[in-house]
Every structure is written in structure tokens, then in C-alpha cells.
Amino acid sequence: MTVQDLATLIVSAILTAGLYATMSYGLALIYGVMRIINLAHAGVMMLAAYMTFWLVAVLHLNPFLAPCVVVPTFFLLGLAMHRFLIRPLGSAPMIASLLLLFGVWLIMQNIAYLIFSSDTRSIFTQYTLWTIHAAGIPISFNRLMVFAAGVIALISLHLFLTKTYPGRAIRALAVDPEAAILVGINTSRMSMLAFGLGIALASLAGCLMSLIFSFDPDFGRSHLLKSFCIVVLGGLESFVGVALGSLVLALVEAFSVMWLRAALQDFVSFALLVLVLLVMPNGLMSLFRRRA
Amino acid sequence: MLRVEAINVFYGEVQTLWDVSFAVNPGEIVTLVGSNGAGKTTLLKTISGLLTPRSGAVYFNQTRLDTLASHRVVELGVAHVPEGRRLWAGLTVLETLELGAYVARARREKKQTLEWVFALFPRLAERKWQLAETLSGGEQQMLAIARSLLSRPKLLMFDEPSLGLAPVIVEQVFQVIEEINRQGVTILLVEQNVSHALALAHRAYVLETGRVIKTGRGQDLLNDPQVKSAYLGL
Numbered sequence: 001m002t003v004q005d006l007a008t009l010i011v012s013a014i015l016t017a018g019l020y021a022t023m024s025y026g027l028a029l030i031y032g033v034m035r036i037i038n039l040a041h042a043g044v045m046m047l048a049a050y051m052t053f054w055l056v057a058v059l060h061l062n063p064f065l066a067p068c069v070v071v072p073t074f075f076l077l078g079l080a081m082h083r084f085l086i087r088p089l090g091s092a093p094m095i096a097s098l099l100l101l102f103g104v105w106l107i108m109q110n111i112a113y114l115i116f117s118s119d120t121r122s123i124f125t126q127y128t129l130w131t132i133h134a135a136g137i138p139i140s141f142n143r144l145m146v147f148a149a150g151v152i153a154l155i156s157l158h159l160f161l162t163k164t165y166p167g168r169a170i171r172a173l174a175v176d177p178e179a180a181i182l183v184g185i186n187t188s189r190m191s192m193l194a195f196g197l198g199i200a201l202a203s204l205a206g207c208l209m210s211l212i213f214s215f216d217p218d219f220g221r222s223h224l225l226k227s228f229c230i231v232v233l234g235g236l237e238s239f240v241g242v243a244l245g246s247l248v249l250a251l252v253e254a255f256s257v258m259w260l261r262a263a264l265q266d267f268v269s270f271a272l273l274v275l276v277l278l279v280m281p282n283g284l285m286s287l288f289r290r291r292a
Numbered sequence: 293m294l295r296v297e298a299i300n301v302f303y304g305e306v307q308t309l310w311d312v313s314f315a316v317n318p319g320e321i322v323t324l325v326g327s328n329g330a331g332k333t334t335l336l337k338t339i340s341g342l343l344t345p346r347s348g349a350v351y352f353n354q355t356r357l358d359t360l361a362s363h364r365v366v367e368l369g370v371a372h373v374p375e376g377r378r379l380w381a382g383l384t385v386l387e388t389l390e391l392g393a394y395v396a397r398a399r400r401e402k403k404q405t406l407e408w409v410f411a412l413f414p415r416l417a418e419r420k421w422q423l424a425e426t427l428s429g430g431e432q433q434m435l436a437i438a439r440s441l442l443s444r445p446k447l448l449m450f451d452e453p454s455l456g457l458a459p460v461i462v463e464q465v466f467q468v469i470e471e472i473n474r475q476g477v478t479i480l481l482v483e484q485n486v487s488h489a490l491a492l493a494h495r496a497y498v499l500e501t502g503r504v505i506k507t508g509r510g511q512d513l514l515n516d517p518q519v520k521s522a523y524l525g526l
């Protein structure tokens with residue numbers, strides 16, 4: 001393996017990591033604020049992929065404008081899901097929301113089978129086969145744009161969470177809801193906002209992935225498991241952790257291709273998940289975290 | 293200013309407060325003393341809306357608090373420094389203080405309030421970029437107090453602010469409470485440090501197993517034989 005090959009592999013892993021971080025952060029945000037594991041995450045990614053297909057292949061929208069339509073739509077869907085599914089659960093144990101959201105995922109899948117059939121779709125655009133060369137390393141233009149879109153979204157979200165009142169309120173709520181109430185934060189409204197943002201991020205991930213991968217109504221299943229792997233690696237509620245977890249998973253996957261058949265690539269993330277849970281249940285961040 | 297009228301509070305089916313009534317007048321320092329498990333925290337949480345009484349009522353001026361959504365109480369000018377400080381790990385001192393001014397009324401005056409609070413707690417000004425959890429215990433208590441001041445309270449409730457602090461820091465905390473009161477904020481103080489609290493307070497209530505069993509001026513209760521033997525170990 002030449003240095004060139006190695007560089008190509010690493011660049012490719014970094015591009016994948018950007019996408020992984022986008023898909024995982026939504027899961028982490030919802031868990032951090034509400035202690036809910038959103039199993040419908042995969043369904044949202046899948047439906048967002050179909051919506052993108054419809055916008056790009058049928059309405060001929062520029063694929064990189066598709067997120068501007070998909071993300072706000074799913075943000076509103078997320079708000080509605082919170083209002084009509086999550087809030088009525090009140091303080092029921094976690095298993096209730098887990099099962100409910102699993103049910104929502106199944107319903108989403110069945111709706112997709114009904115409307116779109118089980119055919120595999122993919123989106124082919126004028127950008128799909130473009131490749132640019134930087135220092136001799138070939139980079140797919142499509143994947144570069146997808147990476148950029150994910151990173152821009154994550155940076156915007158980070159600025160929102162650190163610089164604005166509602167963003168900080170969401171962070172305070174995630175750490176200590178009672179203390180948040182005591183300064184006047186409307187916790188049910190803020191968790192609704194956080195849920196909407198989490199769903200919006202999942203839809204962005206689905207939208208971006210549909211420009212790279214083919215998909216069917218079962219799409220998102222393995223990505224959901226990869227997201228679990230990443231949030232467990234990253235320690236569940238930290239921004240840096242999710243980025244780090246994404247990078248680790250993407251690198252491990254990229255290098256495993258040298259020894260494993262591509263069909264076994266998904267296996268790598270699950271093996272990593274099990275390994276991390278056994279060895280470092282608090283994730284990578286526990287290696288760095290100062291003891292309080 | 294604050295009137296608590298015969299409230300009964302339950303955790304599930306277990307009753308914790310029994311017909312508790314008391315009042316706080318504008319400008320006063322009132323203290324609620326009682327041993328561990330007497331129901332002091334439960335009482336403060338009921339006033340700030342974290343718990344709802346099964347019967348009875350809580351009034352702040354003319355407004356009924358116990359039927360209000362809990363996040364609305366602070367808008368009216370009732371702030372609560374919770375037991376154990378309850379700071380947000382991962383937020384800086386400045387972020388914490390700014391969130392203290394979350395309600396619209398306080399947000400408009402945030403700049404002046406911050407200046408006032410930094411004058412009161414110069415240490416916090418020095419450390420405003422530090423994460424809340426990296427402060428010392430005493431500084432954390434000061435930050436919790438400062439956060440509540442950012443909401444511009446008319447009534448400020450403290451739940452065991454001296455808990456777990458070194459004696460010299462405890463002294464500072466009590467001085468700060470007195471200073472805040474001098475600047476026009478009414479104080480409701482819950483303490484296990486009974487002698488200190490009674491010495492500071494204008495009036496006091498003694499809470500025992502969820503009932504108010506005694507009330508009077510702080511000084512008088514300090515000299516009360518029953519209080520002396522039960523709470524002061526004399």
C-alpha cells in the first residue's frame with residue numbers, strides 16, 4: 001500500500017465521518033435532553049431519502065438545495081411527533097418510548113412499502129460521477145458536498161446551542177431539568193424544540209445519504225446501529241465525543257476493507273459497539289475526562 | 293408578600309407536609325428551621341412550583357402560585373437557590389449567570405444585574421469563563437446564589453446554603469444573605485445550621501415531621517428552652 005493509497009483511504013474516512021456525525025448527533029441530542037432512544041431515527045432517514053428522491057428525480061430540484069426543503073419539513077414533523085407521541089407519555093419508563101418509537105419506525109417502513117414498493121432506488125445527478133483531484137487524491141465531488149453540508153449543519157447547531165438563549169436552555173435542561181425550571185425555562189417547550197432538531201438532523205443525514213447510497217424502505221437500519229456505536233464511543237451527550245466517535249468508526253471501517261469483504265463492513269461497527277460497551281462503557285471521552 | 297395557607301403535600305401516597313401555614317412580609321428575613329427530613333426542602337419546592345400541594349394554597353402578593361405552571365413562578369419574582377446548588381456541568385460561569393436572567397423581565401436588565409452581581413461576588417467575575425463544575429464548593433454556592441439574583445427576585449429562597457462548606461465560607465454566605473436583604477430583597481432561609489439562621493432572622497418557624505410547631509422572633513427562639521435542647525444541643 002502506497003502513501004497515496006493511505007491518504008486516499010483517510011480522506012475517504014474523514015468524509016464518511018462527517019456524514020456519520022450528522023446522523024448520530026440527532027440521536028445524541030434527543031437522548032441527552034429527554035433520555036429517549038429514538039428508534040424512529042432510521043425511519044426518518046429513510047423517508048427523508050424518498051423525499052429527496054422525489055424532489056430531485058421527479059421535480060428536478062438541484063440535489064444540494066434538497067435539504068432546504070427536507071430539513072424544515074422534518075423539523076415540523078419532529079415537533080408534531082413530540083406533541084402527539086412523546087409528551088402524552090409523561091414520565092413513563094423509558095421502555096414505553098422505546099417501544100412506541102419502534103412502532104413508529106415500522107409504520108414508516110410500511111407506508112414506504114405501500115407508496116414506493118420495495119424496489120431499490122438511487123439518485124443519479126449531474127454530480128454523481130464528478131471527481132476532483134487534490135494533491136493526487138481523487139475526491140468525489142458529491143461526497144465532498146455531502147460532507148460540507150453535514151459540517152455546516154453541525155457548526156450551526158453548535159453555535160445555536162452555545163450562543164442563544166433557547167440553545168443554552170436546551171443544554172441546561174439536559175444537565176438538570178429542575179434547575180432549568182427554577183430559572184423559568186419552559187421544559188416541555190424546550191424538549192419539543194430539541195426533539196424537532198434531532199429529527200431535522202436525522203432527515204438531513206437521510207437526505208445526504210440518498211445522494212450517495214441506494215435505498216429501499218428498510219434503509220437506515222444499519223445506520224441506526226452505526227449511530228448507536230458512535231454515541232456509545234462518544235459518551236452519549238457530548239459534541240466533541242460524537243465527532244470523535246464518528247471518526248473512529250469511519251477509520252476502522254475504511255481500514256477493515258483491506259481485510260474483510262465489503263459485505264461484512266456493517267459487521268465491523270457492531271463488533272466495535274460490543275467491544276466498546278464491554279471495555280469502555282463510558283466511551284472514548286472517559287479517557288480524557290478530568291475527574292471532578 | 294408570601295402566604296402559605298394550610299398546604300398538604302404528598303409524595304405518591306406518603307404525606308410529607310401537614311396543614312403548613314406561614315407568611316413572609318416584605319423586607320423580612322424569615323427562617324425555617326428543622327432537622328433532617330422535617331420537610332423543609334419539600335416546602336420550598338412546593339412554593340416554587342416543583343411540587344403541587346394536594347390541598348391548600350400558596351399566594352405571592354395577590355397571585356396564586358400553586359396553580360401556575362412551575363416555570364412561571366420565577367417570572368413573578370420568586371427565586372429559589374436549591375439544595376446542593378444544582379449548577380449545570382458543562383456551562384461556564386457566565387453562561388450560567390445569563391441563563392439566570394432567562395425570563396423576559398430579567399433579560400432586559402441583564403447588563404445592570406450582572407454588574408451588581410459581579411460587585412457582590414468579585415471571584416465570579418474573575419472566573420466567568422471557567423466551567424461551573426471547576427469552581428470550589430464555596431464559589432459554586434456563590435454562583436448558585438448569583439444565578440438566582442440574575443432573575444431580579446423580590447423574594448429569594450435559600451435551601452441550606454451552608455451545607456458542606458467550611459466554617460469561614462459559611463460565614464461569608466450568611467454575610468451575603470444579609471447584604472442581599474439590605475438591598476431590598478425579602479429572604480426565606482431554610483437551614484440546619486439553626487443557631488446561625490436564628491441569629492440572622494427577623495422571624496422564624498420551626499418545622500417538625502411536616503408540621504409547623506413553633507413560631508416567633510429569631511432571638512426569642514434562640515432562647516427558647518425547647519429549641520435549645522432539640523436543635524442547639526444545649
Ligand SMILES: Nc1ncnc2c1ncn2[C@@H]1O[C@H](COP(=O)(O)OP(=O)(O)O)[C@@H](O)[C@H]1O
Pocket residue numbers: 303308326327328329330331332333334335
Ligand atoms: N422525592 C421524594 N420521594 C419520596 N419521599 C421523599 C422525596 N423527597 C423527600 N421525601 C421524604 O419527605 C420527607 C421530607 O423530606 P425533605 O423535604 O427533603 O426534608 P428536609 O429538607 O427538611 O431535610 C422525608 O421523610 C423524605 O424521606
Ligand SMILES: [Mg+2]
Pocket residue numbers: 332333334375452
Ligand atoms: Mg432538605
